[in-house]
Amino acid sequence: MPSAKQIYEAVSKAILRDTSESIMKVDQDQLQSMVELLIMTKAKSKKVLLVGAGRSGLVAKAFALRLMHLGFNVYVHGETITPAVGKGDLVIAISGSGTTKLVVTAAEIAKGLGSKVLAVTSHPESPLAKVADQTMVVMGRTKEPLEKDYLARQITGEHEPLAPLGTIFEVACGIFLDCVIVILMTLLEETESDIRKRHVTIE
Numbered sequence: 001m002p003s004a005k006q007i008y009e010a011v012s013k014a015i016l017r018d019t020s021e022s023i024m025k026v027d028q029d030q031l032q033s034m035v036e037l038l039i040m041t042k043a044k045s046k047k048v049l050l051v052g053a054g055r056s057g058l059v060a061k062a063f064a065l066r067l068m069h070l071g072f073n074v075y076v077h078g079e080t081i082t083p084a085v086g087k088g089d090l091v092i093a094i095s096g097s098g099t100t101k102l103v104v105t106a107a108e109i110a111k112g113l114g115s116k117v118l119a120v121t122s123h124p125e126s127p128l129a130k131v132a133d134q135t136m137v138v139m140g141r142t143k144e145p146l147e148k149d150y151l152a153r154q155i156t157g158e159h160e161p162l163a164p165l166g167t168i169f170e171v172a173c174g175i176f177l178d179c180v181i182v183i184l185m186t187l188l189e190e191t192e193s194d195i196r197k198r199h200v201t202i203e
Contacts, residue, residue, distance in 0.1 A: 015171060022139040022172035023179070030136050034118060035183055037134060041090040041116075042072050042188075049085050049115075051077040051106045052094040055170045060094045063177040069195040070184055077106055087114035095119075096140045096169035098126020107131045120177075122169050138176050140169025 041048055048067060052060030060076065067074040075082040085091060091110040095103040098121040107117045108131050119132035122140040129135045184190070 015167065018168045019172045019175065022168060023176055025139055026176060027137060030134070033134055034136050035180065035187070037090060037116065037118060038184060039187060044088060045073060047083065047085055047089040048072050048074040049077055049082065049089065049091045049110070050074065050094070051091060051103050053100050053102045056094045056096060056100070056173070059170055059174045059177065060092070062174060063092070066178070066181040069198050070181070070188060070190050071198065085110050085113055085115045089115040090118060091115050092118045092120065093128055093132065094121070094173065095128050096122045096173070098123040098128035100128075104128050104131065120173060138169060138173045140172065
């Protein structure tokens with residue numbers, strides 16, 4: 001049985017390595033299109049709706065918070081105060097697999113209402129990506145482990161994946177979206193002082 005220290009050292013290295021590889025493989029044309037779409041949506045005073053389930057939903061909420069800090073008219077799917085979306089609004093749907101029913105269904109409905117749909121996923125051929133107007137690929141886990149036993153994986157050299165389920169996608173996606181925020185800050189000429197003014201003051 002490995003110690004907590006052994007597991008921590010192995011998995012922290014694996015997560016950092018795999019997350020870094022994922023972020024560096026981002027398609028720059030897709031990134032440019034995503035940034036332009038966000039800027040255009042803000043310029044037209046249209047709504048941005050973030051959709052995600054489970055841990056991807058937490059990533060979506062974190063991105064929505066930062067967009068609010070930048071002055072976007074932004075909402076999160078499922079919240080009681082979230083208004084309807086319509087023509088010209090932007091729906092950002094986040095799902096590593098691209099098959100999460102709630103996310104795919106929300107994207108389909110939004111598309112039918114005339115909203116633009118941006119999919120953030122690891123799978124460009126997934127149902128979600130096929131619904132979307134634009135797709136931003138953020139790679140996550142690439143395969144299931146052949147060997148289930150931790151020590152055996154270390155001995156055989158099979159290091160992927162030590163992190164369970166969608167961890168790599170979710171961590172990489174969170175960091176990627178924070179990078180997008182910095183890009184938007186620069187292009188929109190927003191400063192940390194501007195952001196701080198929109199940050200919560202009742203704490």
